Amino acid sequence: MEQWRMLGVPDVIIKALVDQNFNSPTVIQSLTLPPAILGRRDILGAAETGSGKTLAFGIPIINGILEIKEKHKNEIIVNEKNQNVGWQCSDIDDNIEDIEPEHAEEEDLSEVNLDENGIGCVRVINNIEIDEYPGIQDLQMKNVDKSKCKPLYALILTPTRELAVQIKNHLVSAAKYTDIKIAVLMGGMAAVKQERILSKGPEIVIATPGRLWELLDEGNLHLSQIDSVRFLAIDETDRMLEKGHFQELQKLIERINANGKKARDRQIFVFSATLTMVHDIPDYLMKKKQRHVKSKIFKLTPGQKLQKIIEMLNIKKPKIVDLTKGSGTAESLTECRIACTFDHKDYYLYYFLKRHAGRTLIFCNSIGCVKRLATLFSILECNPLPLHAGMQQRQRLKNLERFQADDNGVLIATDVAARGLDIPNVEHVIHYQVPRTSESYVHRSGRTARAQKEGITVLMMEPSEKQNYSKLCKTLGRTEDIPTFPIVDRLLIAVKERVDVARDIDKLELKCRRDNAQKGWLKKAIEDMDMIVDDEQVDSSMETKEAADLKRQLKARKNRLASLLSKPLFPKGFSGRYLDMNLNLNVTDNENKAIDIMKKIIEENPKKAKRKMTVVKRTPIKNINRNTKIKKKRLNK
Template identity: 45%
Template structure:
């Protein structure tokens, strides 16, 4: 049906190409009024007169088409006015909406600017914060910034992970550095600030946060950590960064080598220690204590501002039995903590801020458990990953467990990324970046990833193995539910780990067990075969790889010694190689079988009595349940079934 079929008349469409230069078609930006309609009619009459002045040889043609054009013009104009009115109203509404949004956004920015300014933050840092849409300081920042900036107090702070502790010490340091620069009390290129942290990844992350908020300054920040080339880090230090973020081990190593930039502590005005509870653990405390003894030996220590932060600094178990069992261990930790605070040189009246909740975890975190046998953990893990999408971080207690899980999950096409201490630093950072950039990223890590890392939008934390301490549980779980967002932590518990689980529950002052995560057993039967095949394939692949490595080792050793292999060894190797080929054939068969299974959709048979909730009038209950199941997040599922 044409655009001109609104009523009974069938008009001839005008030739728009010929009329283009005549201004025949125009769109108004405001609704047409009656006066404007009259003006348009007068304008049309003028255009008709102009047409009559055309060349004589076109007069007849004009007369022939004059009536249809007149009709078309009148009707078209009427339609154009109606269309103009609708279009104009839409444009006005959109403009009004944009104006409202712009005004609202400007109000938000002005309000945020005043909030940060009231906390005594310098203007160039506020500008960076607002550009990153950091409009509202977190509780730890609101309490820390006035005391640290206005009152110049030393700070001892404790708050949950994801609460903004990094900016709570970084903003005061940068604000003071700006003011020292303005008053000529420091100059560019002086080693002014030292931030110590237990892990390499956390050091890199802190540097990233600092660079974000000091965008409009000329301060340079360098990372000094193990696992990276010493020569490269010396080159970075040769650029004379004002701020150094370091792990104690590598920083102490460079100090012993008398690096010219860091050996002079006379200009060091700010010292921050992050994740303090981890610092007093084995492997960090000795080097940290040496560094602090060195910083306290200069005359400027009284001028130096210190920050000591952690997520579990004040956390203590209140269970009598546990106090008796671990009294010596706790006394040692408390002695170390007291020694550390003393070594830092905290002033007599520091500002102490403790925002840790009674339960040790943030309120936006939902916690659950899955009780299963050790053998079924792989099945329940695959069940969770298959049914619930989203960025997921899996924690284990050992590197061997990571390697096994990585193999099985890769065979199941889950694309896992490993993260552990035996990996090269470059590969660790690469895997973290891949994980952060994928909405359905899957990271399998030891507790090297448990502390301080701020990876955005992690939806699920899975404790594949129960953590060995309450602090580790808090830090692991703290990788999700950050910045007031919701998150889910699920602990897989086998009978052998019940004692660890009970200890965590008691230490966190919980009166009840964690809620059980709902498992639909109708899915398990379909998934169990897949997991079993993947496990068998992984074992076979490991056997083949082991034989290949042994064979290569013998041949490599013989070549280096310039000798020939003994006949007995050669026969054994040949037999192993032949056996490995048979194993490899079996592995290929199983892989083909698994590939066929993975291509098949999961069959869902509802184990829930949902027919009452979903009457047959609206469709098949199983299909409706399946659709509803697929749309649900893990958190939704937990809330729905609890």
């Protein structure tokens, strides 16, 4: 507790932190909490994923709100002498009793001289602190009940819905022994329910930009105070502030900075694992720059990127804390890659999942890829859980909970799961497709090797992804290839057979769904035309020979796959189909984890593991022939 107390953290927060076994602060927290709490500095923090950035801005916000509320508790709202200290012009329609009923009885309305328009002078008590209650003047004009004039002290913006929920959970736990109310606003959930939550006046609002702007644009009274918030935090800022992302965020920033006086008193927190990372100009912008000589498009330096954020958010007293290294990833993270052709990625992915048990997170670049992999690996009985922006929010959160509850769970996701999510004990992160930016690679890989734990990230790449891979290595300062993950190619024959049968089943099921949809359309058309036809006649007319053959093929494929899945995939001493006397590998033993195997290879053969940057095209599996020594040599090489 003394370590936290030395940083300026109050005991009421320390007690909640100890309950969560946060017995000592992390490095980023040790460097940011003193200037934030004791010096009230604006913080720009960059640290590796899993380093505790959420509490680095959450604790100062909670502490600041507690100080403000304590200050209000000790202030004397009414001047004891009730002296007439000033006059101002006011609209007579204002209902004094609705604003300050305890003083309305003392008000001598006979002293108010009205003109023909009903406007006069009323006495004002100047020692009432309305600055700490943002937006109260607007609420007075609308004759809102006093209970609805609760202040909004802090606003936290995040790029994804799941991250917003996670931040809320962290802050609720840290404010466990306080009376601070926290609300989360995000798309995919009922807006009416969120408006009902806002009517209770939460002091902290955590939101995604789209839903926040929607409710603000509709005139929500509690959110109308955002230009007067005392604390503003933006998590995973680099992507949110990029041009073309989150158009609502630019409008929100303009609205927040509308009140210049309040902006000067505001404390701002900006955090991201890639805050100081810059990447090359995209190809389409580079072509535009080449066409126009006077183009202002240029690559930012880390200092220019930070300066742009400072100017955009109107930061006055910045304290920059950068703990990121050149690689951008955690020291406890082991990186490797698998080079293969496009058609063989499914084989290597299935091989990895069956060979190395553990909680695995698979990233794709598109929703279509997530859906295809989820369907294919469901057929292979790997029980994958999809996660992408096209799903309902309730299902997204449900899949996350299921993934966290399963020690050998498989989650297939787009980049909505890449930033900020703290999923415990993720052992493997697999990039099924090379990410388009180095920031995405760092954030994806950061879902493992969190809080000083070890983890492995595997980059699956095909020749057409060479350009993205080269850009990634260049941005991360890599002059050598990422080490290659070891795969026993002779064991892939059994893997290939299973995956191919599953692919056939997927295609046949798709055809069956299309036929059923056509059948349903025909029935609906008959009903719309008020035709009377026997159901047996309709079924017999649509039950063609092709449909019957399709069902037989599907049944045969399913039986074949069930037979394959009932047998061990990697029997000891066998390569899957042929007896191999030279294979000394106990492939049924999963005690050797993927990270241990990779670390051992790097330690034993550091030169072989790291080569000059090239893209290796693996020998196609269909060319594996046990009778051809030349092909075996090429494969082993």
